Amino acid sequence: MxxxxxxxxxxxxxxxxxxxxxxxxxxxxxxxxxxxxxxxxxxxxxxxxxxxxxxxxxxxxKRSGNIGVIVPYVPKVRLFSTYYFSEILSGIGEAAQQRGYDMLLMFRSPYEARDYERLYRTRKVDACVMLGSQDTPGELEALARLAEADHPFVLVNQRFDGAPFGTVEADHEQGGYEATRHLLGRGCRRIALLNGPLVYSNSADRLTGYRRALAEAGLPADPGLCYAGNYSRTSGAAAAPALAEAIAQGRVDGVFAANDRMAIGLLQGLRERGLLPGADVALIGYDDSEAARLTEPQLSSVAVPFHALGVRAAQRLLGRTADGSPADDASPVLVEKLPVQLVARASSLTYTPSV
Amino acid sequence: MxxxxxxxxxxxxxxxxxxxxxxxxxxxxxxxxxxxxxxxxxxxxxxxxxxxxxxxxxxxxKRSGNIGVIVPYVPKVRLFSTYYFSEILSGIGEAAQQRGYDMLLMFRSPYEARDYERLYRTRKVDACVMLGSQDTPGELEALARLAEADHPFVLVNQRFDGAPFGTVEADHEQGGYEATRHLLGRGCRRIALLNGPLVYSNSADRLTGYRRALAEAGLPADPGLCYAGNYSRTSGAAAAPALAEAIAQGRVDGVFAANDRMAIGLLQGLRERGLLPGADVALIGYDDSEAARLTEPQLSSVAVPFHALGVRAAQRLLGRTADGSPADDASPVLVEKLPVQLVARASSLTYTPSV
Missing domain, CATH: 1.10.260.40 (lambda repressor-like DNA-binding domains)
Structure with missing residues (x-):
C-alpha cells in the first residue's frame, strides 16, 4: 500500500x-x-x-486525524442551541483545533444497536468523546466492549459507577447540596426539587446532594416535593400549575430546579399565575447559563464549567501536544470531577419567608 | 486496492x-x-x-460519508453558544443525520492559506457547507478554485455577488428595511444603525434596507448615525456611552441593532445610564434569538430562519434521499433567499416620541 x-x-x-x-x-x-x-x-x-x-x-x-463526538439524536430538539451541549462542544473544538484535529459529530441513533467499535475499526475516528450517555444496559455493554478493545474514549458528565471508563464530570452532588443549602439559608423549609431523568448520573447526584442538605438541617426529604422534568423549558412550564398551587397553599417555599431551562419555564409559568420568584417563593436553577442573567428577576444558579469539561476530555484523548503522538488516555484518576460554584441572584436573594 | x-x-x-x-x-x-x-x-x-x-x-x-462544515476560528469566542451558529449547525446536523451522513466540523485557520480543495482530495469530506465566510480576496479565490474543480459546496448567509457559488441566505435587505420601517411607524425620525462589519454581505444588506426605508420616508441617511460593532454583546455595550449621549440630547430617537447580542449589550449599557429602551428610545434587534424574549423590556427583533438555512444547505449538497446517490447541487436558483419576519415587542412598541 x-x-x-x-x-x-x-x-x-x-x-x-x-x-x-x-x-x-x-x-x-x-x-x-x-x-x-x-x-x-x-x-x-x-x-x-x-x-x-x-x-x-x-x-x-492508522490515524484519521478526527476526534469523534457522539451526541444524542433527539428529534425537534436543537442540540447546539442548548447551553449544556454548546459549551462542551466549544471546549472540545478548541482543544481539537489546537492539536490539529477535526471534530466528527455523530448522532447516536435511537433506533439501531450501538456499535461504537465500528467507528474505530473503519478509522473514522482516533478517539471519541461521549455526550449525553444514559445509564442503560445497552449503553453500558457498548461502552464495555469499547474499553475491552482498548479504543480510547472519555465520557463527559456521565458516570457509570464501577465501570472502568474514563470520565470527566462536575461535582453535581456538591452542586445539589449547595443549591439546597442556599435555599435553607434564605429561610426556606419546604423545598421542592424539579429534577431531570435519573438515567443521568448527574440528576441522581443532584438528588443525593439535595437530600444530604435537608438531612443536615434535620428536615425530611418529602417524595411529594420531588417533581420530574426532562431538562426542557417546556417541562419546567408543565410543573408550574402544581407548584403554583403548592406555593399558594404554603406547602412549598423554595424550589431547586436541576437546570436553568426548567427554572425559566417554571418562572414564566409562575408569573402567568401571579406568583413572582424572589417575592412569593425562592427559586434557584442550575448551569448558570447566559439566560440566567436575562430573566426578571435574575435567576440564582450553580455554575458548571462545561467548557472546561470539553477541553479536559479532548486533552485526555489527544494528549497535550500536536506532534501526532499516540492518544494519551492515561490520567491520574479515571473519573475527574471539576468543581461547581453557587451564584446567588435576585430569584432567591430577595425572598423573605412570610412566617 | x-x-x-x-x-x-x-x-x-x-x-x-x-x-x-x-x-x-x-x-x-x-x-x-x-x-x-x-x-x-x-x-x-x-x-x-x-x-x-x-x-x-x-x-x-470515493466517498467519505462526511459532510464538512467550515466554521471560523475565533479565539475566546464560544462559537456553538452563539444563536446564529448553533441554529444553523442544528439544521445541517438534522439533515445530515437523516441522510446517514456524519458532520465533520473544521475550523478555518486564521493563520494559514485556505486550501479547501485538500479536504476533497484527501476524501475527508464529500461536500462542504461554509459558515461565516467573509468577502475578502483570499476567500473569493479559494472558493473560486473549489467551484472550478467542481467540488460541491454551499455558502450559508454570505453572498459573493457575481461569483457562481451556491448560496442559501435570508433576505437581509428586506429585514433591514422592515426593522427601520417599524421604527418609523413608531414615530422615530432620527434612527441610528448599530451594524456589524461590512465584509459580511448580510451586514451590507441590512444597511441597504435601512437606507431604502429612510429614503422612502424622505429622511436623509446620516453617516453620523451609523455605529460600527462586531456582532458581540461587548461591542453593543461599547456603543452605549455615545448613543446614551445622543439620545439624551435628542439626536437619536430610535436604534436598529444588526443582531440581538449587540442590542442586548446596548440595552444593558443604556439602563446603566438611566435610559430605558421602550420609554426613552425605541430599540429593535435582529435574529430573534431566545434571549430577545428574556430581556426587560422584551426586545423587538427580526426573525431569521437560521435552522432552515442549515437544513436547506445540507439538502442541496446531499440530495433529498439517503441512497448514496451522488451529491445534488443542482438547485432551481444559485442563490436562495429565505424570508425574514418582523417581531415587535415592548422595546419599540411602548415608545412614544416626546415631540
Missing amino acids: QEEGLILRKEVAKLAGVSEATVSRVMNGARPVREATRRKVLEAAERLGYVPSALAQQFAR | QEEGLILRKEVAKLAGVSEATVSRVMNGARPVREATRRKVLEAAERLGYVPSALAQQFAR
Missing part, C-alpha cells in the same frame, strides 16, 4: 518535471507552492490517475 | 470458517451477527492483519 503510493508519487514527479518533495507539498498543502507548479503537479496527477493520498497515509499511519 | 481487499476478505473467511458475506457483516456492522461468530471473525482478521475496510471502501467508492 505504502510502496504503491511511493512509486506513483515518483511517476507524478517525473511527468510534472518536479521533485517528489514538491509533489508532496502540493498534495498535503503543508507549505505554499507557486501556482504554476501546483497546476503542473495536479495535471500530472490527474493524467496518471494518482490518488493523492492523505487517505492512504492515514490508512498506513 | 479493491482486489487486494477482496482477497484478504476471502482469507479471513477461510480462517474463521465463515462465509465472506459474514465477514462483511461483522466488518460493516450493517446487520446483527451472533457474538461468537463476531469474535471468531475479529480474531481471524487480527491474526491476518486484515485492515477492515470501510476506509478502503470509501477509497474505492
Whole structure:
C-alpha cells in the first residue's frame, strides 16, 4: 500500500518535471507552492490517475486525524442551541483545533444497536468523546466492549459507577447540596426539587446532594416535593400549575430546579399565575447559563464549567501536544470531577419567608 | 486496492470458517451477527492483519460519508453558544443525520492559506457547507478554485455577488428595511444603525434596507448615525456611552441593532445610564434569538430562519434521499433567499416620541 503510493508519487514527479518533495507539498498543502507548479503537479496527477493520498497515509499511519463526538439524536430538539451541549462542544473544538484535529459529530441513533467499535475499526475516528450517555444496559455493554478493545474514549458528565471508563464530570452532588443549602439559608423549609431523568448520573447526584442538605438541617426529604422534568423549558412550564398551587397553599417555599431551562419555564409559568420568584417563593436553577442573567428577576444558579469539561476530555484523548503522538488516555484518576460554584441572584436573594 | 481487499476478505473467511458475506457483516456492522461468530471473525482478521475496510471502501467508492462544515476560528469566542451558529449547525446536523451522513466540523485557520480543495482530495469530506465566510480576496479565490474543480459546496448567509457559488441566505435587505420601517411607524425620525462589519454581505444588506426605508420616508441617511460593532454583546455595550449621549440630547430617537447580542449589550449599557429602551428610545434587534424574549423590556427583533438555512444547505449538497446517490447541487436558483419576519415587542412598541 505504502510502496504503491511511493512509486506513483515518483511517476507524478517525473511527468510534472518536479521533485517528489514538491509533489508532496502540493498534495498535503503543508507549505505554499507557486501556482504554476501546483497546476503542473495536479495535471500530472490527474493524467496518471494518482490518488493523492492523505487517505492512504492515514490508512498506513492508522490515524484519521478526527476526534469523534457522539451526541444524542433527539428529534425537534436543537442540540447546539442548548447551553449544556454548546459549551462542551466549544471546549472540545478548541482543544481539537489546537492539536490539529477535526471534530466528527455523530448522532447516536435511537433506533439501531450501538456499535461504537465500528467507528474505530473503519478509522473514522482516533478517539471519541461521549455526550449525553444514559445509564442503560445497552449503553453500558457498548461502552464495555469499547474499553475491552482498548479504543480510547472519555465520557463527559456521565458516570457509570464501577465501570472502568474514563470520565470527566462536575461535582453535581456538591452542586445539589449547595443549591439546597442556599435555599435553607434564605429561610426556606419546604423545598421542592424539579429534577431531570435519573438515567443521568448527574440528576441522581443532584438528588443525593439535595437530600444530604435537608438531612443536615434535620428536615425530611418529602417524595411529594420531588417533581420530574426532562431538562426542557417546556417541562419546567408543565410543573408550574402544581407548584403554583403548592406555593399558594404554603406547602412549598423554595424550589431547586436541576437546570436553568426548567427554572425559566417554571418562572414564566409562575408569573402567568401571579406568583413572582424572589417575592412569593425562592427559586434557584442550575448551569448558570447566559439566560440566567436575562430573566426578571435574575435567576440564582450553580455554575458548571462545561467548557472546561470539553477541553479536559479532548486533552485526555489527544494528549497535550500536536506532534501526532499516540492518544494519551492515561490520567491520574479515571473519573475527574471539576468543581461547581453557587451564584446567588435576585430569584432567591430577595425572598423573605412570610412566617 | 479493491482486489487486494477482496482477497484478504476471502482469507479471513477461510480462517474463521465463515462465509465472506459474514465477514462483511461483522466488518460493516450493517446487520446483527451472533457474538461468537463476531469474535471468531475479529480474531481471524487480527491474526491476518486484515485492515477492515470501510476506509478502503470509501477509497474505492470515493466517498467519505462526511459532510464538512467550515466554521471560523475565533479565539475566546464560544462559537456553538452563539444563536446564529448553533441554529444553523442544528439544521445541517438534522439533515445530515437523516441522510446517514456524519458532520465533520473544521475550523478555518486564521493563520494559514485556505486550501479547501485538500479536504476533497484527501476524501475527508464529500461536500462542504461554509459558515461565516467573509468577502475578502483570499476567500473569493479559494472558493473560486473549489467551484472550478467542481467540488460541491454551499455558502450559508454570505453572498459573493457575481461569483457562481451556491448560496442559501435570508433576505437581509428586506429585514433591514422592515426593522427601520417599524421604527418609523413608531414615530422615530432620527434612527441610528448599530451594524456589524461590512465584509459580511448580510451586514451590507441590512444597511441597504435601512437606507431604502429612510429614503422612502424622505429622511436623509446620516453617516453620523451609523455605529460600527462586531456582532458581540461587548461591542453593543461599547456603543452605549455615545448613543446614551445622543439620545439624551435628542439626536437619536430610535436604534436598529444588526443582531440581538449587540442590542442586548446596548440595552444593558443604556439602563446603566438611566435610559430605558421602550420609554426613552425605541430599540429593535435582529435574529430573534431566545434571549430577545428574556430581556426587560422584551426586545423587538427580526426573525431569521437560521435552522432552515442549515437544513436547506445540507439538502442541496446531499440530495433529498439517503441512497448514496451522488451529491445534488443542482438547485432551481444559485442563490436562495429565505424570508425574514418582523417581531415587535415592548422595546419599540411602548415608545412614544416626546415631540
